[in-house]
Amino acid sequence: MTSTLIAGNWKMNGLARSIGELEAMIAGRSEVPDTVDLLICPPATLVAAFALRAQNTGVSIGGQDCHAAVSGAHTGDISAEMLADCGASHVIVGHSERRADHGETDAVVRAKVEAVWRAGLVAIACVGETEAERDAGRAVEVVERQLDGSLPERATAANLVVAYEPVWAIGTGRTPTVEDVASMHAAIRLVLEKRFGDDGGAIKILYGGSVKPDNAATLLGVDHVNGALVGGASLKASDFLAIAKAG
């Protein structure tokens, strides 16, 4: 694996004035190792302005979701082509908040990954078990099923990133043990290699869920953890940069 990806998911946070935080990230980029790629996914309202500001700075800008269609009668939705048109390079799809709040199934997520590829962008496909599923000893089985259903054929290291985010670790300050992260990421790697061959060995697998400056080095040091998807701690440049420096 040649590089680490530290991706920030701003969720439904940020106004026009938040571009100051992006500017602080850009200013701090030089202190982050060259082997670490930085990506910020602001709300859709800010993608265009952020992408313009971040051009040629070593910070990429992505979307948090897209519709599967190119265009049409889908009030309130945006397409992957629109995100590409704004300057986005990546799109997060299948985040557990969308699966839970918007009823997105694996089939819907798969169609969105296809849409992201159609637009020429990189999909960050999210998977992860609930607490009840982990307690029942079914975490790996659940994630494997999500991968099977959510990932189309033709995935490559250039068009797909997988993010493992245990639902119970998101926004809670709780994280799995290093052993649990290691065994889940190894299981995901196996699924990717079986389906996508050599490419499956090179597809980045991010860990997400309560990644903070004080646990980043530990989590990023686990085998098959090729980066992080950061929520709350990506809203502040100082925290996001501290996590990136651990990458």
Ligand code: PGA
């Ligand atoms: P968190 O969110 O870092 O605030 O736990 C992670 C995510 O949902 O991507």
